[in-house]
Amino acid sequence: MRGLMQQQNLLISNLIQFAEKNHGDTEIVSRRVEGDIHVTHWAEVSKRSKQVACALDAMYIPTGSRVATLAWNGYRHLELYFGVSGSERVLHTINPRLLPDQIAWIVNHAEDQVLCFDMTFLPIVQKIKSLCPGVKAWIALAAEPQVQDLEGVADVLSYEAWLASQVQKANGYEWPVFDENTASSLCYTSGTTGHPKGALYSHRSTLLHCFSLALPDVFSMSALDSVLPVVPMFHVNAWGIPYSAAMVGAKLVFPGPALDGKSVYELIESQNVTFAAGVPTVWQMLLGHMKPNQLHFSSLKRTVIGGAACPESMIHAFQEDYGVQVLHAWGMTEMSPLGTVGNLKIKHLNLSKESQLKLRAKQGRVIYGVDMKIVGDSGASQPHDGKAFGDLHVRGPWVIEHYFKEESSALIEGWFPTGDVATIDEDGFMQITDRSKDVIKSGGEWISSIDIENIAVSHPSVSMAACVGMPHHKWDERPLLVVVLKAEQTASKEDILKIYEGRAAKWQIPDDVVFLDSIPLGATGKMLKTRLREILCDYKWPN
Numbered sequence: 001m002r003g004l005m006q007q008q009n010l011l012i013s014n015l016i017q018f019a020e021k022n023h024g025d026t027e028i029v030s031r032r033v034e035g036d037i038h039v040t041h042w043a044e045v046s047k048r049s050k051q052v053a054c055a056l057d058a059m060y061i062p063t064g065s066r067v068a069t070l071a072w073n074g075y076r077h078l079e080l081y082f083g084v085s086g087s088e089r090v091l092h093t094i095n096p097r098l099l100p101d102q103i104a105w106i107v108n109h110a111e112d113q114v115l116c117f118d119m120t121f122l123p124i125v126q127k128i129k130s131l132c133p134g135v136k137a138w139i140a141l142a143a144e145p146q147v148q149d150l151e152g153v154a155d156v157l158s159y160e161a162w163l164a165s166q167v168q169k170a171n172g173y174e175w176p177v178f179d180e181n182t183a184s185s186l187c188y189t190s191g192t193t194g195h196p197k198g199a200l201y202s203h204r205s206t207l208l209h210c211f212s213l214a215l216p217d218v219f220s221m222s223a224l225d226s227v228l229p230v231v232p233m234f235h236v237n238a239w240g241i242p243y244s245a246a247m248v249g250a251k252l253v254f255p256g257p258a259l260d261g262k263s264v265y266e267l268i269e270s271q272n273v274t275f276a277a278g279v280p281t282v283w284q285m286l287l288g289h290m291k292p293n294q295l296h297f298s299s300l301k302r303t304v305i306g307g308a309a310c311p312e313s314m315i316h317a318f319q320e321d322y323g324v325q326v327l328h329a330w331g332m333t334e335m336s337p338l339g340t341v342g343n344l345k346i347k348h349l350n351l352s353k354e355s356q357l358k359l360r361a362k363q364g365r366v367i368y369g370v371d372m373k374i375v376g377d378s379g380a381s382q383p384h385d386g387k388a389f390g391d392l393h394v395r396g397p398w399v400i401e402h403y404f405k406e407e408s409s410a411l412i413e414g415w416f417p418t419g420d421v422a423t424i425d426e427d428g429f430m431q432i433t434d435r436s437k438d439v440i441k442s443g444g445e446w447i448s449s450i451d452i453e454n455i456a457v458s459h460p461s462v463s464m465a466a467c468v469g470m471p472h473h474k475w476d477e478r479p480l481l482v483v484v485l486k487a488e489q490t491a492s493k494e495d496i497l498k499i500y501e502g503r504a505a506k507w508q509i510p511d512d513v514v515f516l517d518s519i520p521l522g523a524t525g526k527m528l529k530t531r532l533r534e535i536l537c538d539y540k541w542p543n
């Protein structure tokens with residue numbers, strides 16, 4: 001027997017309609033590429049999203065076509081989020097930190113028909129325009145006068161002029177209604193080998209992820225929040241935060257290109273930000289600015305940190321020094337991206353502060369909608385006892401099934417293998433010990449490079465640390481620690497290794513320390529261990 005409730009498709013346009021109707025005057029604040037602070041609100045974002053939809057119609061861009069962005073976090077990017085997907089086209093957010101050749105490859109693979117870019121990325125456009133003949137329109141996210149006579153590129157339209165031509169038409173525009181399984185946005189993964197692969201999200205997967213994200217045990221977003229997504233809108237839809245903000249009517253604050261500690265701090269304070277989201281590197285810059293200047297937060301209550309392992313020392317600093325709760329989260333492009341968040345349960349409230357910190361430092365508890373398991377070499381499921389580890393497999397309505405344009409399924413018996421190696425405890429807390437290709441196996445025993453790195457960065461002189469397994473005549477592999485020191489700090493190998501005493505088993509302690517000026521990072525800020533191994537190819541163990 002079928003239920004007798006209304007059948008309504010879950011569409012991204014529902015979100016902006018809701019925000020306009022119920023939270024129309026809630027502010028959307030952006031630090032712009034132009035340098036100033038721009039203020040708009042949900043009603044205006046809705047109006048201009050419709051202008052985007054009409055402008056695409058006027059260009060005869062068919063439904064299903066990909067419309068790409070090379071843009072920072074800002075209100076114009078937000079308008080494209082709703083205008084492109086809401087009008088049944090696919091928003092393709094491109095990571096501008098990739099090399100121009102890689103970007104051109106992605107644009108051609110996605111068959112982008114329109115490409116909208118912030119003026120900061122004009123040099124990229126100058127390099128790729130001739131390599132991407134399929135793009136019919138190049139649109140600079142700027143006002144008309146800025147776009148006239150651009151050096152080195154012809155036929156670039158001004159976004160503001162593009163929208164202005166549609167004001168009248170947009171007044172009578174109704175969002176189209178279509179199947180909720182229709183593709184809504186496309187994001188390529190930052191694979192370290194081979195070509196990037198596209199994760200193609202649907203309206204349904206985005207909406208379900210969006211509901212889950214706002215839950216109290218996830219990001220707990222509400223109309224009382226002023227939300228700062230430092231995580232880029234070009235990286236897995238800023239973890240879905242723009243959509244959930246529309247769903248709950250939160251205020252959004254966008255940092256634009258200014259991600260340094262001072263700029264982010266000023267934005268948090270001036271916009272009464274209550275909730276922020278970003279990768280550990282960004283928060284390290286923020287704390288690095290606040291400490292020497294003896295600054296404090298007056299509004300920030302919680303921050304979600306993910307995308308890479310958040311060191312215990314960072315969680316401790318946020319909580320104890322600044323009174324900000326850290327939610328350590330894990331996910332990936334193929335998962336829209338959220339899988340786990342480190343919120344405690346009632347029974348954990350009686351634990352000591354140290355034990356709570358240990359729990360919070362894990363990658364978190366699985367959220368409703370995602371199912372996970374860990375499997376051993378034979379493919380058998382491992383127990384959830386917090387000790388056994390294995391390859392982490394996931395499934396759920398916002399987890400990938402196929403990569404874009406790939407014939408074969410990405411799944412193994414219905415589960416997506418994440419490439420991460422993890423433990424899961426009795427309470428569902430998952431802890432990543434490594435990427436499967438980064439695990440260190442010494443004398444048959446596994447060593448977690450993440451654990452070793454976390455301990456290293458708690459040393460007061462260490463800015464960044466990477467641990468890699470290097471070939472060893474006796475133990476097959478031994479851990480080598482690569483360290484970048486903070487500016488004007490000195491430390492010897494012995495100083496650094498001393499910090500492991502009592503915190504790691506003897507055999508887990510790195511055998512040597514190499515000091516470098518920097519550690520190579522990929523386009524999403526993750527350490528590129530493949531590149532690091534190339535740099536270390538001539539390394540020899542002492543004696």
Ligand code: AMP
Binds near residue numbers: 435
């Ligand atoms: P991406 O698809 O670029 O977002 O990368 C996803 C990968 O980043 C995951 O498979 C993990 O290896 C890593 N990652 C994401 N969040 C965390 C975290 N909290 N701790 C450790 N690794 C993480």
